[in-house]
Amino acid sequence: MSEAQHPMVECQMMVRKPISEVFRAFVDPKLTTMFWFTKSSGKLEKGKTVTWEWEMYGVADQIKVVELVPNEKIIIEWDNPTTTVEFEFLELANETTYVIIKNYGFHQTGNDLIEAVKNNTGGFTTVLDGLKAYLEFGIKLNLVKDKFPQIKQK
Secondary structure, three states: OOHHHOOEEEEEEEEOOOHHHHHHHHHOHHHHOOOOOOEEOOOOOOOOEEEEEEHHHOEEEEEEEEEEEOOOEEEEEEOOOOEEEEEEEEEEOOOEEEEEEEEEOOOOOHHHHHHHHHHHHHHHHHHHHHHHHHHHHOOOOOHHHHOOOOOOOO
């Protein structure tokens, strides 16, 4: 399979905040917990592995930081089986930032692959929506918490 044929999730969103603030929202768990996971073992740093938790679902994952270029890019490995997630930050005019999230390296095939791509597309879109609401308006929408009401929350 050529590079162009490898399955990849790509989601994006413009956020009306300076690039440094948007980047920090993904690196600093004090901010990230306002729109994504509920608990982290620490800030993202290149070469470091941190644990992210979604306490309401009783789920946690190990996040390995592969690359971190301030105000430009974050690359992590996560999930089981492991996939790669790239966060790219592009500075636009008037203190706005364009965030692009790419997720690739899927190991599934057939219907399992379709399900993984569908779930991750929805998940990262939800993360970007929550990020935008929190940074632009100070609103904690609880999107991730409310995404799976059928799962008994703790």
